[in-house]
Amino acid sequence: xxxxxxxxxxxxxxxxxxxxxxxxxxxxxxxxxxxxxxxxxxxxxxxxxxxxxxxxxxxxxxxxxxxxxxxxxxxxxxxxxxxxxxxxxxxxxxxxxxxxxxxxxxxxxxxxxxxxxxxxxxxxxxxxxxxxxxxxxxxxxxxxxxxxxxxxxxxxxxxxxxxxxxxxxxxxxxxxxxxxxxxxxxxxxxxxxxxxxxxxxxxxxxxxxxxxxxxxxxxxxxxxxxxxxxxxxxxxxxxxxxxxxxxxxxxxxxxxxxxxxxxxxxxxxxxxxxxxxxxxxxxxxxxxxxxxxxxxxxxxxxxxxxxxxxxxxxxxxxxxxxxxxxxxxxxxxxxxxxxxxxxxxxxxxxxxxxxxxxxxxxxxxxxxxxxxxxxxxxxx
Amino acid sequence: xxxxxxxxxxxxxxxxxxxxxxxxxxxxxxxxxxxxxxxxxxxxxxxxxxxxxxxxxxxxxxxxxxxxxxxxxxxxxxxxxxxxxxxxxxxxxxxxxxxxxxxxxxxxxxxxxxxxxxxxxxxxxxxxxxxxxxxxxxxxxxxxxxxxxxxxxxxxxxxxxxxxxxxxxxxxxxxxxxxxxxxxxxxxxxxxxxxxxxxxxxxxxxxxxxxxxxxxxxxxxxxxxxxxxxxxxxxxxxxxxxxxxxxxxxxxxxxxxxxxxxxxxxxxxxxxxxxxxxxxxxxxxxxxxxxxxxxxxxxxxxxxxxxxxxxxxxxxxxxxxxxxxxxxx
Ligand SMILES: Cc1ncc(C[n+]2csc(CCOP(=O)(O)OP(=O)(O)O)c2C)c(N)n1
Ligand code: SF4
Ligand SMILES: [Mg+2]
Numbered sequence: 001x002x003x004x005x006x007x008x009x010x011x012x013x014x015x016x017x018x019x020x021x022x023x024x025x026x027x028x029x030x031x032x033x034x035x036x037x038x039x040x041x042x043x044x045x046x047x048x049x050x051x052x053x054x055x056x057x058x059x060x061x062x063x064x065x066x067x068x069x070x071x072x073x074x075x076x077x078x079x080x081x082x083x084x085x086x087x088x089x090x091x092x093x094x095x096x097x098x099x100x101x102x103x104x105x106x107x108x109x110x111x112x113x114x115x116x117x118x119x120x121x122x123x124x125x126x127x128x129x130x131x132x133x134x135x136x137x138x139x140x141x142x143x144x145x146x147x148x149x150x151x152x153x154x155x156x157x158x159x160x161x162x163x164x165x166x167x168x169x170x171x172x173x174x175x176x177x178x179x180x181x182x183x184x185x186x187x188x189x190x191x192x193x194x195x196x197x198x199x200x201x202x203x204x205x206x207x208x209x210x211x212x213x214x215x216x217x218x219x220x221x222x223x224x225x226x227x228x229x230x231x232x233x234x235x236x237x238x239x240x241x242x243x244x245x246x247x248x249x250x251x252x253x254x255x256x257x258x259x260x261x262x263x264x265x266x267x268x269x270x271x272x273x274x275x276x277x278x279x280x281x282x283x284x285x286x287x288x289x290x291x292x293x294x295x296x297x298x299x300x301x302x303x304x305x306x307x308x309x310x311x312x313x314x315x316x317x318x319x320x321x322x323x324x325x326x327x328x329x330x331x332x333x334x335x336x337x338x339x340x341x342x343x344x345x346x347x348x349x350x351x352x353x354x355x356x357x358x359x360x361x362x363x364x365x366x367x368x369x370x371x372x373x374x375x376x377x378x379x380x
Numbered sequence: 381x382x383x384x385x386x387x388x389x390x391x392x393x394x395x396x397x398x399x400x401x402x403x404x405x406x407x408x409x410x411x412x413x414x415x416x417x418x419x420x421x422x423x424x425x426x427x428x429x430x431x432x433x434x435x436x437x438x439x440x441x442x443x444x445x446x447x448x449x450x451x452x453x454x455x456x457x458x459x460x461x462x463x464x465x466x467x468x469x470x471x472x473x474x475x476x477x478x479x480x481x482x483x484x485x486x487x488x489x490x491x492x493x494x495x496x497x498x499x500x501x502x503x504x505x506x507x508x509x510x511x512x513x514x515x516x517x518x519x520x521x522x523x524x525x526x527x528x529x530x531x532x533x534x535x536x537x538x539x540x541x542x543x544x545x546x547x548x549x550x551x552x553x554x555x556x557x558x559x560x561x562x563x564x565x566x567x568x569x570x571x572x573x574x575x576x577x578x579x580x581x582x583x584x585x586x587x588x589x590x591x592x593x594x595x596x597x598x599x600x601x602x603x604x605x606x607x608x609x610x611x612x613x614x615x616x617x618x619x620x621x622x623x624x625x626x627x628x629x630x631x632x633x634x635x636x637x638x639x640x641x642x643x644x645x646x647x648x649x650x651x652x653x654x655x656x657x658x659x660x661x662x663x664x665x666x667x668x669x670x671x672x673x674x675x676x677x678x679x680x681x682x683x684x685x686x687x688x689x690x691x692x693x694x695x696x697x698x699x700x701x702x703x704x705x706x707x708x709x
Binding site for chain 1 (some may be wrong): 403432433434435436438439445448452453454455456457458460462465467468469470471472473474478487494495497498502513601
């Protein structure tokens with residue numbers, strides 16, 4: 001079939017361009033060599049599917065709009081099972097439907113990318129941005145003892161870069177990777193630069209992929225182990241892999257730790273709001289720093305604990321677009337070394353920085369007075 | 381199949397040659413079960429067509445989930461009912477591969493109804509081996525969508541009552557209404573004549589795939605003596621006398637793929653490239669950077685209908701650079 005190319009087929013490399021988050025993510029996936037996309041429309045993630053519908057075929061890849069997210073994740077299973085870079089994208093209710101499939105992918109160790117552009121729940125909830133799928137992403141993406149790597153960008157350039165990383169991490173560890181962003185990041189526009197494009201032909205066919213048993217023994221991509229001893233061994237090797245990931249792949253960023261007494265902990269869009277609130281606090285001489293996880297599985301427990309210990313943090317304020325989910329990981333990290341408070345908005349409302357500043361002020365009032373001079377902030 | 385060459389019958393034990401696609405595993409199926417025989421027909425067809433080396437099977441969940449122990453070809457084992465979706469993924473990713481699913485009636489006609497209907501509607505170029513034994517075998521004999529009216533099962537102990545439990549689904553006939561379904565045949569394995577017909581159907585279904593014709597499905601009426609509470613011979617007789625009366629054997633549909641090119645709608649003339657998502661990007665200039673410096677975000681309520689820019693401080697803001705005609709509230 002001949003497809004007429006409408007307009008410019010590629011976003012050029014090296015040029016700084018203004019793009020919508022969902023479209024930048026889709027373009028990044030194409031440039032990362034993804035050649036199989038399966039996606040069912042849902043606000044606020046739909047543009048990823050539309051973009052892929054438009055460009056995947058031009059790139060020589062395959063695009064299917066399936067009958068449901070259940071079908072989508074299993075199409076990903078099939079395509080990724082042949083060793084191809086494959087992905088799906090959806091928003092919260094659609095991700096719930098994928099749970100069984102994700103568990104199978106994790107168990108059969110099939111690498112792939114799953115994108116959740118979170119909207120507010122529970123139920124149909126609303127279509128406004130939210131971070132209320134944190135528990136689902138880090139704990140409850142399906143049945144059984146398994147993990148997926150969860151990446152949480154806070155701006156579009158990071159979303160683009162993490163999309164590339166997602167595929168290499170998925171392949172390096174034979175694991176599904178979840179890119180967890182919210183409706184703000186999906187819908188907003190920001191400048192991004194694409195610095196590279198991977199030719200899928202340059203990617204090696206993995207030695208487990210089902211591609212026809214020609215000149216080699218047959219391969220079975222599966223998750224069924226009826227013998228308990230065999231299954232325990234399989235599960236042990238999965239757990240061993242997760243421990244390696246926890247050692248090597250934790251990512252986070254810190255801001256203005258110098259002299260900070262209060263530490264904000266936030267990811268994704270709430271980290272952007274928190275950053276703004278931190279600046280407002282700084283202007284008012286309140287000593288605040290920011291800790292921003294970039295992976296939430298593996299979670300930067302040790303890094304956060306070390307910041308608290310080494311910087312003598314006296315109080316943590318977790319900011320989320322939820323009723324409080326990541327705050328539980330923060331508590332696990334600091335192990336009672338300092339009080340942990342929470343500020344969140346739900347229902348799809350993005351808190352204004354002034355609201356967060358108010359929450360910071362409340363915390364600051366509780367701090368014991370010191371004679372120390374107000375510090376000057378700086379990113380670290 | 382060619383007969384094995386070698387020592388004469390007088391000097392050597394008789395060896396019935398097995399297909400190269402046959403893995404020679406010891407069966408785990410109950411005596412009189414239809415699955416083993418049907419596996420064997422699939423293996424034979426793959427060998428006769430010479431495609432073993434480029435075949436990927438997708439196993440549904442049911443008694444035959446372990447089909448990959450019996451066939452010496454690459455396999456994927458996927459969630460209950462989703463084999464047609466996974467097979468779609470395999471075939472779309474690698475159209476050069478020969479792809480088939482092997483699914484029971486619970487797998488295909490209950491939990492996986494959406495997947496099979498849409499794979500057929502899209503005319504995925506795959507072969508579906510559908511084994512209808514009128515019951516959930518693996519989980520111990522519960523009612524399936526195909527359980528006959530009046531048939532007793534674990535979950536229809538008084539016999540299936542259509543007023544509360546609905547009517548059995550004739551899958552091949554149901555799929556025949558779809559333009560995407562190219563070849564649908566119902567067969568049984570109750571005696572050698574039927575087995576021959578069944579084999580030809582399987583071979584034809586794979587041949588169609590090799591010819592790129594699109595979606596084909598062979599529905600087997602298959603015995604499950606264990607859950608029917610019958611001796612194997614009685615189970616065969618029940619298929620011949622009762623089951624095939626409700627599910628008639630034969631070709632349900634066999635036609636050239638429907639090419640509807642002449643019906644394809646032209647895009648409306650109002651179709652505007654830049655009206656759609658993903659067709660446009662803007663190179664960032666200093667001016668747009670300054671606008672972005674005001675920390676704006678764009679709120680799109682439903683798709684592209686409506687939308688506004690809001691600064692994170694809550695005030696309404698619309699940078700002129702990014703205004704789209706369709707963004708009027
Ligand atoms: C999501 C899910 N629900 C239920 C099951 C349990 N289950 C396994 S096989 C099966 C029915 C299989 O029946 P059928 O497809 O007719 O195959 P048969 O064993 O009769 O050949 C069920 C319900 C499952 N594995 N997964
Ligand atoms: S339960 Fe039925 S379908 Fe399953 S192996 Fe036994 S006879 Fe075959
Ligand atoms: Mg059955």
